[in-house]
Amino acid sequence: MITISLDSNSSLPMYRQIYEYIKEEILSGTLSFPEKLPSSRSLASFLQVSRSTVDTAYEQLVAEGYIEAKEKRGFYVNSITHTTNFDLPAPASPVENENSAHTWIQFDFNPDAIDTTHFPYSIWKSLGKNEMDNPENFLLGDHLGELPLRRAISAYLHGSRGVFCTPENIVVGAGLDYLLQMICLMFDRKEKIAMEDPGYHSARQIFLANGYSLTDIPLQNATFDVDALARSKADICYVTPSHQFPLGSVMGIRERQKLLSWASKAENRYIIEDDHDSEFRYKGKPIPALQSLDRCQNVIYIGSLSKAISPAIRVGYMVLPDSLMESYRQICSIYACPVSRTSQAVLTSFIREGYFEKHLNRMRKIYKAKHDFMVEQIKKNFPTSQIQISGDNAGLYIILRYLGTLSEEEILDRAEKNGIRLRSLRSCYANLPADYRPAFLLGFAGLEESNIKDGITILAKEVFT
């Protein structure tokens, strides 16, 4: 008989204590194959518990494979391999937090940062109130994103970016990275993808992680070289026509037409247009999307709300040509839309009721002021012979090119020591040009004017000297 000291005061129910005891006995080898267990009736009477308690414990042990029930014969211990696994120590202690050793950064000119102080939180919250307890938002929705949201995005893109689209061609995803991932699944990994050089390093990494080979098209005077693209033999190209990342230049109409003409000249050529930052232009009106000129259905248009609303709400969208919708459905419909339906519903109202456009207009003014202030501070603090500013009048950062004698490493090092974090342009290059000079992406969106002022002053007085 099995002697189990049952504890009626334990938080563990009786059946569980029996189960745990027998399991341990089997794992340790005390009870072993092909031993027979006492019948549940006799064990129950021995332990002074109800028979159903023992039955429950036995059933669990059967379910987990520790013992076997043989019809009309009773319960038998199964043969369990006592692998050395069990003698090994438990895994090592948790990985150290990798950020713990960083020096204290006072001014972070992060080009990806946004200003979160002017968001209409109370409106967002009140829109959320109607959606948080709507059971409809708890049922699995459309893998492309909910139709009302796609309608709202479609109207916005058509009106503000000239994008030609119907809600049926829109895919809602969790930001640019997610949407590029989906695009990677739609094409054959044998394809070559052409990229701007310098270009968007995250897109580069995503294409590489998906097994694509890349061909880099060096920008000529910050301009995309369509002839080099044609020579490259790539059939897919990824470009940022409205605000070249990172240089900030605008692709001219001549290059746009050349690029579209290149795409129309062979089957299955596609242009991935990343329209990042396009909402924020501080001079003239926004440049219409390349997609708005496309009449041959060769452009995949991608945008996100990371800058316009927040990078943390994880919402982006892409407009697929009709020719790709079918393959999207075939290959990507296994992936549910990653944006929660509650978020989608809140966002739909936010766009449809005009709050989004109002917010954009407001932020455009605020960012323009910050942008102008930063440029002014730079001009005031640096000798003109020492630096060059470019990529201005749009987006959330400018490029500061340094013409002095310090190396980029020295500058980055000095900056960190002075509590300033800079991002070098270098990491955006696949092939660094011979005439590369140290240059930095200086974000202004996430900083207050006073911080911009102090940060730039320190840069001029302590770092670039």
Next chain:
Amino acid sequence: MITISLDSNSSLPMYRQIYEYIKEEILSGTLSFPEKLPSSRSLASFLQVSRSTVDTAYEQLVAEGYIEAKEKRGFYVNSITHTTNFDLPAPASPVENENSAHTWIQFDFNPDAIDTTHFPYSIWKSLGKNEMDNPENFLLGDHLGELPLRRAISAYLHGSRGVFCTPENIVVGAGLDYLLQMICLMFDRKEKIAMEDPGYHSARQIFLANGYSLTDIPLQNATFDVDALARSKADICYVTPSHQFPLGSVMGIRERQKLLSWASKAENRYIIEDDHDSEFRYKGKPIPALQSLDRCQNVIYIGSLSKAISPAIRVGYMVLPDSLMESYRQICSIYACPVSRTSQAVLTSFIREGYFEKHLNRMRKIYKAKHDFMVEQIKKNFPTSQIQISGDNAGLYIILRYLGTLSEEEILDRAEKNGIRLRSLRSCYANLPADYRPAFLLGFAGLEESNIKDGITILAKEVFT
């Protein structure tokens, strides 16, 4: 001079009207390379507008590449290729809604459905109230998911599933599909992945979409065959040990140990444990996760909240062995956590304050009642010689195997005609066994008892006869 009929009552600002006019003239070829435009001063005086209005229009045209500013010489029209693109008709009308032609379905035995009537909406809403207007939730967060959420998940998994983990090993993602996608990026596509047959078709599709080759391990009496796995030469295997999908069987301790021992016997062998539905067992206590027995760090554990909370909140999690954390960081850190920070924060409180466990306990009872009711209805309505029930006592569906003479197509067809949607087991097989009999996954979670009763009655009286 350029004659533009400016409309001072138009909603378009003056500069924009000038810009649009000149752009059209260039696109249509009326103005062409290398024509010189009037100076902004003379055009402004001609049009009776301020000079800055014309300057703004010209700047925009320069920015978009339609014209060029030559220093001290003025503005010149660029050479634009008039591609035939522009003569093509606009894209065809929107794709028809593919669901529009379906017959009216009254009873959908969807195995993926959940019961949304008993969710504690008011609690969820009140937790949301604190998070919707928190600016912190609008800043880009940790790509693994926020630490408080990972802590909450870690505690839950350890307590309820026996999973050994630290918050540092947890990755939060948008459900199983998203997490499998991330896993696909971490391994070499030359690897072969072994899968249960029958198995989870969506996982199968995701592996294939990522270029992996698959090897199918036929289940023997609903049991995973580790010897066949060893023979297959695969180094990665995807299994559902706690509740085999679709058959509902539990992997016994013997197979679990064999499987772990297989994984420990060579470098870089990994077991992907999909612990779906594991929260819902109606007999005995939940079966501990396979990962809880792993001492060699070979198991990647994945779970999701699609069944436990909702498929539409898009939250899942995986526990990576230490050995894979570094490659996750290297390859996957470009992908931001796809779950919005607001959702993460609400969920964290929901778990930490005990609502999640309370909800699970409540739903377990509700689902058990529905499960028992469905089994009872089936037993009452069908002759025992005609059907077999399996995969019961856990999850949100049962399997109904049909032993009569009708073909599966006939049954599905009749069911649809009677307003009932069934899912056949067939689609879960890579290789249909010779002795396959028509079988269906009958979900009960999303249906009321009255619907279960009526649906089963119609199945017995009108469909399976």
